Amino acid sequence: MNEKMERAEAIAVNNNKIIAVGKNSDIERYINENTVIIDWKGKTVLPGFIEPHVHLPGNAYNVMYNxxxxxxxxxxxxxxxxxxxxxxxxxxxxxxxxxxxxxxxxxxxxxxxxxxxxxxxxxxxxxxxxxxxxxxxxxxxxxxxxxxxxxxxxxxxxxxxxxxxxxxxxxxxxxxxxxxxxYDEQTFTASERKEALSWCQKILDQYGYTAVLAQRQSGSTDPVPIFDGMAALEDEGGLNIRICVAREIKSSFNEDDQIKDLEEKRREFEKRNGYIKVTTAKFFVDGTVEGGSACLREPYCEALGQGSDYRGELLWEYNRLEKTFIKVLEKGFNIHVHAIGDEAVKEAIDALETAQRKVPGDHRNCITHLQVMREEDIQRMADLGIVACTNPYWHFKDPCVYFEAELPYLGRERAENEYPMKSFKDAGVVITSSADYPVTADPNPFFAVRAGVTRNIYQEDFYKVKKLTDIDDPQYLLKPSERVDVHTMIKAYTINAAYALHMEKEIGSIEPGKFADLIVIDRDVYETDPLEIQDIKVLSKIFDGRVIFNNI
Known part of the structure; x- marks a missing residue:
């Protein structure tokens, strides 16, 4: 996943860093009597996958308790x-x-x-x-x-x-x-939070994730992630993943107090000098289309039942959002924005443009979801260097959500043009990919790769529909002109995601000097039939030079 897209035969690792990549003959000189040699039998090795938008501990609480x-x-x-x-x-x-x-x-x-x-x-x-x-x-x-x-x-x-x-x-x-x-949210003991995080990590392990941008529990009103669970797991030597943490800044609370708490958490984890870093401020500027709370420029269709002029609502007043963005950038944090409707996306871009102009720097600000968009806003994201955190898992006509909510609420034109992907690539926007787990119940990255390549339904058994045999089958196909190639999807999960986390010099590609975060898959994703990509399995995960599992 370097700029030349080279292929290699062998990798040498010393402690937790890659020290050489090349032909077998190039690597043999590093072998001595103390060397551990692992033969992956010609399988495909990729950089460890990076999830740039996950809510920890995923679906653990619901599976375990609820x-x-x-x-x-x-x-x-x-x-x-x-x-x-x-x-x-x-x-x-x-x-x-x-x-x-x-x-x-x-x-x-x-x-x-x-x-x-x-x-x-x-x-x-x-x-x-x-x-x-x-x-x-x-x-x-x-x-x-x-x-x-x-x-x-x-x-x-x-x-x-x-x-x-x-x-x-x-x-x-x-x-x-x-x-x-x-209402009062459900509470959990410190032990339960740690166990839930451990359960979630096993899910992430099996899919080859070696780094994430972690946010608070999805669906919770508590803006703070489970710091104690992450720290406890790390202290026990059980953390197999690099975690960048995003704290939500909520419009219903004082923003200065929240930013101060974010700074305190950053200092606390800097002292630990471990796998956990506090890097990001998360903002919600609207809700969802299916909930009628995404903010649109033009009204929803009357099928929503909210009247002919209803457009949804912004969760932040614009001037306050802009000022808060500026404060966050001044403190050296990245900004990660949830925006689904085209009016919410525009507000986020406007506020980021002003904030980035007033606080120059190497910003890796990001907007995620990006369901309904105007073409001019895609180019603005490219011009401003705003990362697009896409969710290809949703980039098809879902048998429930699309036909029962998106199509009737948005109308045919907006629904059939939702979730751009290739348009981002063509404009020069840095693309990452995320399951928004647990919003997507199964965060298998190869489901996303297949959906991004086909723009059609995947995991047919889960959706209880017939097996797809033609990627152009029209029943669930969503705007095929927005398809991207396999390489774009793998970059979204590796080097692009590393860039979004300000970690492209440490992870995201297989190059000397970077951490030895690697995965082995059971076939070459670049040579696999698009409809079979979802069946790819991760056979081995290596994190920080340690073999977490090896099933070869």
């Missing part, structure tokens, strides 16, 4: 999973969970969110609190609303919405964005 709805693909499955979990755990005083999709609910519930009465019919005497798969919407039963004193008189808060019945004014059962601050 109602896990990520596998529910329709209304019946959703309600059955909720019912079964509650019946199987009568000892619980309160039920939490994650992963439902608003799109599977009928009529107005698809746009607003499911009603509290659906949960009341399953459990009326204990609070039930479920967060959607994207982490932006909470669904509460009546007991939960009562426990947290959320009534028809409760006003909306900055950056949040309490959905209410248009006829009665009573709470619908849905809290969006910052309104999730109104």
């Amino acid at each position: 109602i896990n709805l990520f596998d529910a693909k329709n209304l019946e499955e959703t309600m059955t999973m909720i019912k079964n979990f509650i019946e199987e755990h009568p000892e619980r005083d309160i039920y939490y969970g994650r992963g439902f999709m608003t799109a599977v609910f009928p009529g107005e519930e698809s746009g607003i969110g499911p009603k509290k009465e659906r949960l009341d019919a399953i459990c009326s005497d204990k609070p039930v609190i479920l967060v959607d798969y994207g982490g932006h919407i909470a669904w509460l039963n009546s007991k939960a609303l009562e426990n947290f004193d959320i009534t028809k008189e409760t006003p909306d808060m900055e950056g949040g919405v309490i959905e209410k019945d248009p006829q009665t004014g009573e709470p619908w059962g849905i809290l969006k964005e910052e309104a999730k601050l109104l």
Whole structure:
């Protein structure tokens, strides 16, 4: 993955650094009686993959403790999973969970969110609190609303919405964005947090990830990641991944206090001098299309049920966002922005342009998701050096989300042109790739590579559809002109992601002087049929010169 895209036969590693790359004959001179020799039998070796947008500890809490709805693909499955979990755990005083999709609910519930009465019919005497798969919407039963004193008189808060019945004014059962601050989140012990992180790391290990940009638990209103769990795992020698950490800066709190906390965490982990670095400030400027909270330049379609002029809302007032960006850059942090609607993307670019002009430097600022965009904003990102953190896992017509939410809410033209990819490449934007795990329930990077190359459905068994035999099959194909090649996708997971983390001199390619973060895969991804890329397996992971596993 260097500039020349050279291929080599052998690698020499001393301690945790690569010291030579070349032909077998070039490397033999490094061998002595103390050398450990590993024969990978002609398999393909790549730099370790880098995930530039993951919420730790992934889906661990839901799998280990809660109602896990990520596998529910329709209304019946959703309600059955909720019912079964509650019946199987009568000892619980309160039920939490994650992963439902608003799109599977009928009529107005698809746009607003499911009603509290659906949960009341399953459990009326204990609070039930479920967060959607994207982490932006909470669904509460009546007991939960009562426990947290959320009534028809409760006003909306900055950056949040309490959905209410248009006829009665009573709470619908849905809290969006910052309104999730109104209930008490589930808490975990230090031991549970460490165990959850260890569980998540095993998922990342098997897919060959050796570095991540980590953010707080997805769906949580706590802006701070699980620092104690990461530190505890590292202290025990069990951390097999480099972690750059992003702390969210929320519009509902004082930005100066949050930036000060970010600085304190950076100093704390600099003293540790380990695998964990605090590098980034994360901002949400809008929500999601399926939740009706992404901010668009033109109104949503009336199918959303919010009226003919509804465009969604920005979570930050522009002048305050711009000033906060400036403060963050002055403190030497990168900026990572969630923006989905084209108005939110424009606001993020505008604020970054001003901030970067006022605070010159080698910035690696990034906008992620980028679902609905204007062509001129793609070129502006290139001109300003803003990284595009894309999510190719979503770059096809999802059988649920696309047809039940994106198409009816955006209209055909916007829906069929969503999620640009090749346009970024052609404009010269640095592209990275992310699962936004656990928003994507399975963060297998080869699913993303296949989707980026085909712009068509993958993991057909999961979606319960027939196996794809033609990448041009139109049923789930999303704008094939936005396809990219395999090399673009592998760069997105390696050297480009390293660049986005300000670590391109340390990781991201197989070159002397860099850390020995490597993976071995079972076939050459460059020579694999696009439809078979999703079947590629990671056979071995080497992190910091240590063999984490080797199945060859």
